[in-house]
Amino acid sequence: MSTPEGRVKDKVRAIFKAHNVHYTHIPANQFSKGGAPDYVCCVKGVYLAVEVKTVKGKMSELQKIERDKTKEAGGFYIVVNEECLKALEELIKGIHAHIQHKDFIHVGPFFSGENYD
DSSP: OOOHHHHHHHHHHHHHHHTTOEEEEOOOSTTSOTTOOSEEEEETTEEEEEEEOOTTOOOOHHHHHHHHHHHHTTOEEEEEOTTOHHHHHHHHHHHHHHOOOSSOOOOSHHHHTGGGO
16 A cells, blocks of 8 residues: 555656656655655656655755755746646646657757667
8 A cells, every 4th residue: 555645756757647747756765865855857848846745745954055056046846736636747748848858958969878778
């Protein structure tokens, strides 16, 4: 049986899948950076950090620092719970609607991944 936060994370991943969002889940443990968001995503080249909480959940001070750093760097940061999943979906749709490019600009063979196949 999953936790309330776990059920929200399942719904978040379903939204990612439905909208072709590349993401990485960052589990909270002794090896992860304190305050890191639950998910780090790339939506059409745009950085999106997603923190999942329950309705009663509160952000830690480290999470607030990471949120502020993400915003200062020009990325998006959203905190979602079971009552505001639609806001995440609308944000992703908005990014898709406003970003027209399909490929990032390659700067030499190093960034293309050709050397790592």
